[in-house]
Amino acid sequence: MTGLNKILVVDDSQLIHSMYRLVLHRYAGCRILDAMNGLEALDVLSKESDFDLILLDINMPVMNGIQFMEKLKKDNLYRKIPIIVISTEGKEEDTLTALKLGATGYVVKPFKPHMLHELIEKVLARKSLATIGAKSG
Numbered sequence: 001m002t003g004l005n006k007i008l009v010v011d012d013s014q015l016i017h018s019m020y021r022l023v024l025h026r027y028a029g030c031r032i033l034d035a036m037n038g039l040e041a042l043d044v045l046s047k048e049s050d051f052d053l054i055l056l057d058i059n060m061p062v063m064n065g066i067q068f069m070e071k072l073k074k075d076n077l078y079r080k081i082p083i084i085v086i087s088t089e090g091k092e093e094d095t096l097t098a099l100k101l102g103a104t105g106y107v108v109k110p111f112k113p114h115m116l117h118e119l120i121e122k123v124l125a126r127k128s129l130a131t132i133g134a135k136s137g
């Protein structure tokens with residue numbers, strides 16, 4: 001059990017989607033759904049909302065990562081889904097904005113797989129703590 005059952009990857013690069021599949025293969029049995037921009041991601045979420053994690057690019061056409069987060073965090077159904085922002089070097093301002101909007105963490109491109117794995121483990125540990133807190137409280 002990894003605790004990671006379903007993950008939504010939002011990025012406008014098909015190459016990045018393929019790369020994530022390679023990086024995430026260690027989470028056996030985890031379903032990975034792809035969206036190419038924020039609007040597509042909202043569409044995916046409207047069909048199924050029980051995601052354990054969202055990996056989010058910032059710079060995308062149609063609806064970028066910041067605009068997506070602004071919408072997501074206003075919605076009670078989705079706002080608790082942990083988000084890891086995949087940011088680009090030199091775009092620290094965007095990363096800060098995403099963190100202010102409630103992103104759980106971020107990694108800077110280009111990153112090594114183990115960096116993303118470590119972050120995912122931390123996010124999942126936090127999530128299970130939050131669940132325990134909610135149950136006892």
Ligand SMILES: [Mg+2]
Pocket residue numbers: 011012013057058059060
């Ligand atoms: Mg992009």
